[in-house]
Amino acid sequence: MSEKIKYLAINGSERRDGNNAKALEWATHYLESFDVELEVFQLADAVIDPCGACGDCNFRSIPCEQDDDAARAVRMMEQSDGVIFAAPVHGYGLAPRMAAFLERVGTGFLRHDRNLTNKVAGVIVTGRRMGHMAAYTQMQQCAMLNRMILTGYGFPAILFGDQKGEVLTDVEGMEMTRRMLDRMVSMTQLLKEYEKLTGKEPLPVREPGERHRETGDGRYHVPQKPDFSTLKKSKQ
Numbered sequence: 630m631s632e633k634i635k636y637l638a639i640n641g642s643e644r645r646d647g648n649n650a651k652a653l654e655w656a657t658h659y660l661e662s663f664d665v666e667l668e669v670f671q672l673a674d675a676v677i678d679p680c681g682a683c684g685d686c687n688f689r690s691i692p693c694e695q696d697d698d699a700a701r702a703v704r705m706m707e708q709s710d711g712v713i714f715a716a717p718v719h720g721y722g723l724a725p726r727m728a729a730f731l732e733r734v735g736t737g738f739l740r741h742d743r744n745l746t747n748k749v750a751g752v753i754v755t756g757r758r759m760g761h762m763a764a765y766t767q768m769q770q771c772a773m774l775n776r777m778i779l780t781g782y783g784f785p786a787i788l789f790g791d792q793k794g795e796v797l798t799d800v801e802g803m804e805m806t807r808r809m810l811d812r813m814v815s816m817t818q819l820l821k822e823y824e825k826l827t828g829k830e831p832l833p834v835r836e837p838g839e840r841h842r843e844t845g846d847g848r849y850h851v852p853q854k855p856d857f858s859t860l861k862k863s864k865q
């Protein structure tokens with residue numbers, strides 16, 4: 630990874646120039662003052678379909694084969710030092726583009742090797758009035774499951790606003806966003822410095838993924854699909 634800190638933001642809004650875009654534009658300028666680069670991946674410009682009906686993610690050991698932009702987004706996250714998940718509230722919860730994104734990259738790719746381990750994560754939610762925390766929690770869980778280091782201090786970066794750009798007038802929300810960005814940068818600097826000074830990987834993890842099981846000789850294997858063929862049919 631290069632010396633210069635690079636973050637990727639996933640904008641889960643339908644609106645390319647909406648509140649999330651405005652908040653991320655602000656974040657881009659703010660991060661520039663620390664010489665940190667922020668690239669925004671707009672889900673509105675990408676094709677990422679929800680999971681299909683195959684349902685074999687728990688048992689397959691190869692990434693999802695759906696031919697869309699999910700794999701590209703995963704590569705971009707892997708090449709960054711940290712990821713900001715930003716999305717609006719839709720229908721009291723997470724907007725559907727972001728929900729589909731988390732589902733696909735999570736089950737189809739990241740679960741295999743947890744390649745986002747120890748990258749810093751930030752979460753931003755915008756909404757007119759209600760449901761921010763439900764959306765926040767969903768993205769937060771994604772960060773934690775992927776062994777990322779979730780940052781922030783004070784209240785979460787939830788922004789109130791409906792019309793395009795309105796969130797920038799939510800003074801307290803923007804202050805929380807600024808603090809979260811400060812914390813992201815400090816944490817990335819800390820991790821990089823540790824690695825440089827000690828030559829050691831910070832926060833090493835033993836298990837490649839939560840589906841891996843120890844074999845007893847220090848190695849891990851992924852359990853194979855269970856064989857249900859011997860189960861007796863239940864009485865009708």
Ligand SMILES: Cc1cc2nc3c(=O)[nH]c(=O)nc-3n(C[C@H](O)[C@H](O)[C@H](O)COP(=O)(O)O)c2cc1C
Nearest residue numbers: 642647648649717718719720721756757758759791
């Ligand atoms: C289909 C739809 C559903 C929405 N549902 C909610 C909601 O449940 N709660 C809320 O506070 N805001 C809701 N909103 C408002 C958006 O969350 C708000 O305008 C947000 O700032 C939009 O961000 P964006 O401009 O980045 O898309 C909804 C907006 C749309 C278009």
